[in-house]
Amino acid sequence: MTVTGPLISVIIAAYNAMPYLTRCVESVAAQSIGKAALEVIVVDDGSTDGTPAELKRLGAAHPGLLRVVTQENSGGPAGPRNHGLDLARGEFVFFLDADDHLGPEALERMAVMAEKNGTDVVLGKMVGEGGRRPPQSMFRRNQPRTDVFDSRVYWTLSPMKLFRRSLVEEHHLRFPTDLPTGEDQPFVARAYLHASGISVVADYDCVYWVLRADEGNITLRTPGSEPRLRFLSRMVDLLVDRVPPGPGRDHLAHRHLTVEVGSLIRCHLVHEPRDEQHKTLARLAETLAPLWHDGLHDVLPPLARLRMHLVRHTMLDELLELDRYERELAESGVSAPLLVEDGRAYVRHPFLRDPGRGVPDACYDVTALLSARHHLTRAELHGTTLHLAGHAYLHRVATHDVATELVLRERGTGTEFRLPVTHTDTPGLGDDEDKGRYPYERAGFEAAVDVTTAAEGGPLDDGLWDVSLDVAAQGLSKEVRIGCKRADDVDAEPCVRVVDTPAGPRALALYTTKPYGNFTLDLGENKHRVTPRLLVDGVRWARDIPNRLEFSGRCSLASYPDDALRIVLSEEGGRTAAFPVPRGEEGRTDGPFTVGVPVERLGAGVWTGELRLGAWGLPLPQLPPSTAPVKWRRLGLPWYAKPAQRKGRCFALHVARTDLVKAFTRRLGL
Template sequence: MTTPDISVIIGAYNAMPYLTKTLTSVVEQSIGRDRIEIITVNDGSTDGTGEELERFAAQYPGLFQVFHQENSGGPSAPRNKGLDHARGKFVFFLDADDYLGEEALERMFTMAERNKTDVVLGKMVGVNGRGAPSSMFLRNQPRTDVFKSRVYWTLNPLKLIRRELIEKHKLRFPLGYKTAEDQLFTGMLYLKADGISVVADYDCLYIVKRDDGGNTTTSTRGAEVRIRVLELMVDLVEKHVPAGPDRDGLMNRHLTVDMFHALIHLARESDPELQRKNYDELRALLKRSYPDSLKARVNAITRLRCELILRDMLEETIELENVDRRHRSAGTQPDVLVEGDRAYTRLPFFRDPERGVPDEIYDVTKAVQDRHRLDSVTIDGSRLAMTGHAYLRGLPQEDATTELVLRERDTKVEHRFPTTAVATPDLGAKEDRGKYSYPMAGFSTEIDLTKAVDGGRLPKGLWDVFVAVRIQDYVKEIRFGHKRLPGFGEKTETYVVADGEENFAAALYYTQPYNNLTLDVGENKHKVADKLHVERTRWSTEIPSQLEVEGSWKLAALPVSALAVRLDGGRGRTLTVPVTPSGANSFKANVSVDGLAPGSWSVSLWLPSQRGSAWSKPVTSQSDLKNTRWFRGGLLRYAAPASRSRLVLRVGRVAIVKAVLRRLRRLAAKT
């Protein structure tokens, strides 16, 4: 029996009518049915789920395994049943109300095999108002881990997993939990995996919010089970990850997400004794597992939650959750206070003398949310011109100013340039219910690259682009360019910039993988010569001594009058012929070799550069370019290609007597 590439495991409980679309999405996968097996477990359904599984199994003989069992009370047992019968090289857990993009399994399998990784996350999309994890799907990640990326912030098991990893560590889903049971399984997989991949450029998995509210995560009530899982996950992290930044990064996720979810249910608890019991458990957990290094890492509201819990302020904790719930329901955030060079969020009890919570708990200086967009950028002549907008969410804008910052990547040398404010009357209208406005957050700027630094040229280097927004003494620098006006492309644009009688290269490009704007001055990564091309060389049919050169350029702008074809005969002998534009990005040149001295002449494209030098790109020899002959002053002359790689012309006078004698000798040899 052939081993399938992927075992798709689907546990189903009262999943109709969603199940039909789920199963259809699997059987129609582009990877092909011959490479997958589908293992389904009917977990005691009463709505026709079992019948639908059997219908699909009958329609696709040999593709499905269908198991029926009494209801287990959670998703763990059906998933474990599927693992016990899986034969695939990989497994993929799919919930019965979700569905796959057509190419999902093929793309994830290819990513895993190409990069030899054990776990692959496919981009998730929420359906019917369901939220989906997003921070880990900003870009493809061929090979990463839980410490270098955001993958740990999604601990559901809806991923492609190498089955050998599961069996090697004898992993199964823990029983007895109706929610969050998958965290222990997935967390251990992450920590034991030999590499994790992320497919972010394709919508792999659609997670559906059911109209009947039947999603397990949203329908399971109570803080107790969530606190139990939180404690287990904290123990898991502390057991497998040494104390330090790596551990703090994972713990940050659990306090920010899992403790938050526990507190939502704790605040709604109607039994005061149970509420107090759960609260004390959280307090005990924080007392042992909340070091100062983690305190400095979590966000402000998590920091305040922890502070209130450690101070045993139950009523204040519940009040904070109610305030936060109102903000989340309204799509708003607390106001931010700027004092000097610091920023503070106005969460409950800020500077309340009775509670005495220190200001540092509310400090969001490094975490103020920014909004920004690049609308246009170009180099016109020697001037770098840019437009866009940038503002700080929820902060007063009356005295805000914006600077453009160019910072050289290696040396960290930076230069700051003023901008001109541009009216943006509609900014902010679609967030915070229009509570804040940013009417002058737009900007434009022009920088003369030949006079940018003390009246002189911007030096050679990779100049990363930042926008600095200042309010009072508070300044936030924003790495700029990855958010752009829709339709504004990602193409690298290379320019030849005139600086008096000299030229230099400047390229605008977007970094990988973060897609930010950088200015390359002096060809550090982007070579001008690589943008110049000769497509054809041939001898004129009317003038045998004339070489016709046709080519193109892929520069954003080119001083065509300076581009030339140059023939170099050595010993200071050169012939330079300017090109003539023949189209939007093409040129031609007619080069007469009639007056060249005898010898070898190399042919290249020539563009004046800095301080008397030039960009020179050898012209490639073409196989269809043959010899040519012509008369000059009554003497027969010739030009012939002398190299198979770059174009070198050997020019000279035909020795007629010797040529005739050679021909006669050849004829005699044949008779």
């Protein structure tokens, strides 16, 4: 990447950062993008350890790279970061905490992503070190261009990202200096909302987020609920002011109503004196009130719904009991049980149906969140029939009154057919999860789907038919695509066949989708064509059998009807001759083949040909024009065969009886 000045300004706020500072700066100096593309601005926020001396050494070790600024301690990273922004000259800025460090290609990969896609903010994958656990949900795949509403990027509001500096300056983005913690959230949230686009680099470890051994990270050094209530109030105001009511605001509110509220209660409120707990809870309820509406029940997970109900109604004792319950539940390694009633599922968290508390059932309803788990032990085609077997169940729902169905749904039209399965016993299933508390002894299934009768007794139309299970028990059901969980011996490679049906030969393929690995039936060559799996790559006269023409090729179809694959020769007068392709060992259809054609059995004329399989045909290659003719006698008369001239590069063979008069005349030279 060619640059005329610093492409990226890396801003590092440092306070008593030893010994982490050394690795931090060295990781920037070693970036693959090259020092010429970088300027590193380190703002020493009044350090009292060896930070100033180490910065002096690093500056000498990397001349021209570091710009070190010293200031009196400001009490947090906002001031040093703002100071660095005022000095930055790069097209992009990247904020790096002095505790953390970069992967060698991090800045180059992020800059390329921004320039290629014209985005203003780039997230690089974060990985934890020393026990720190960074957010991961936004790093499941690369995202060239997204925004806060169509992704999970809002779940990381740390500033360790690449920002286009024109975005920062145009919207006067700076870190609020009146927040002792959480100062990064308003800055990053505003950048997200103003950005023309956001990119995510998920296939490379960009930022190593370090938990200091002395727990000296600024977030850990700032105790108490009050600082967190201050920045949470700021974020609620930001969302109410900048994001209109609706699904977009709810999506962003989800993060604060789960992450921030849960952390504030779990790490701070529970440790406060009783009178402070009441004040904190009242203030928290007041802070969150502008965001709340009943529709958020559908957005939040069950525990967060219940927690928010208790917060909104300032039910302190219940909130403290719920916190104890959450801790015990996490330590137990067992998922909470369910109450199944009238086709609904309710999680048995505290206070369910407790008349003294009056918590509505909506706080516990997990019907829409039920998890269907499956595992395939068989998925294979035999002729026109797809055979499936395995097990499937609803997590935490005992397999009583099971009524699972197989679902075939055509991807383009949405046409679907539901087919019965045979339920089978699965003793011991469930013993290896939730400490065996929830058995699933009737979760097995077997199914046989014939494509000629699956459409309510008729054949399935051409199309891509996705295969799912509607897993049902006790009046509850959940549909799930199947195939991603399968036994090692279940073949996931595309299996393409030509099968006999009452309507004639038909192309049929079973394959797994990418990237999810679920099974789909391809009827009619939508994605898997037949002819690319047929090849004739050679033709010659046999070396040891007189007057025999040999065609060599390869077939990669999993199967086709007996004797359906043939070399078919046609003569201009309408005569034809067919020669079946021999099968391989044990009747295999996939692999190389050689087909012999005894030309002495052909009548006089010019013969052309193709490799034919039902309605599919593939032209045969031509004999080289220099190929010598072959000769034989039929009923005592001489015959010959030689290459014929035809337009294109297709096979043509001229077969004729020798004209004795012409032959004798040529021999005499007349």
